[in-house]
Amino acid sequence: MELYLIRHGIAEEHQSGLKDEERQLTQEGRQKTKKVAQRLVKLDLHFDLILTSPLVRARQTAEILIAAGLSSHQEESHHLSPAGNIHNWLTDWLETKNFSPKAKLALVGHEPGLSNWAEILVWGEAKTSLTLKKAGMIGIKLPEIGSALGRSQMFLLIPPKYLL
């Protein structure tokens, strides 16, 4: 099974009166994310599910991916929010979902969570050693049997400029 960890696109700056979770993608953020999504479609990538953080900038990113045709299923999970973590929850969730062993799942979220989780899946601990830009993507292959933590394989770490 393959996980694609996708960071939300460029969003509005923090400002007083605007809750962090309400920050929207900027015009530039929407356009770049759309181009990235279109390129991924051309590369024949298709996700069985796009799971997104409930924050507006992540949900808008997921919606752009869906609109481009990268998946027809979108769900939200608070585990993908900035305060969440996936490594304790992921394995149980994957079991309950009963995906095919060849499934490709996209998780849309935030930094430093996504790259930390990637490190935990691949190397067993997070050292903040990966650079994941906005609208960038990490690809991880989970092992067929046993725990994914520290036993997964990384095959992709791509900044958006390589996808425009």
Place this chain on the structure above:
Amino acid sequence: MELYLIRHGIAEEHQSGLKDEERQLTQEGRQKTKKVAQRLVKLDLHFDLILTSPLVRARQTAEILIAAGLSSHQEESHHLSPAGNIHNWLTDWLETKNFSPKAKLALVGHEPGLSNWAEILVWGEAKTSLTLKKAGMIGIKLPEIGSALGRSQMFLLIPPKYLL
């Protein structure tokens, strides 16, 4: 300083009477590598130096990168051969070369050496956790001060199909 670890393109199969170090890129290997190189030029990537393993398939890969305009300097090093290793040698070599702190260097070589070295630079040990395809590339940012081992940052891991 940024290191780009580039795996040679698709090469002839092993066969009796053909030394491993003499194996050449196939027609498909040349074409794919050329397309990858052209795409990298379009992305404004330019290397101050391309250092290559002395094996024919790596040298031919480096020559294709040079011909596309990715660099005007090519050197060979046996440290990049399949039996070599870079982590003991890299720091000394970088010091003697006196590159600018903003230099971008390409190292053309083989698996599993390249992805092992990437892991050692970024996490301090090699666990064979990275998948680097032929004509694929890993991008690593070295720290400005001190040892690079276990202290570098990975910003790129790209299979060739994302560059065709």
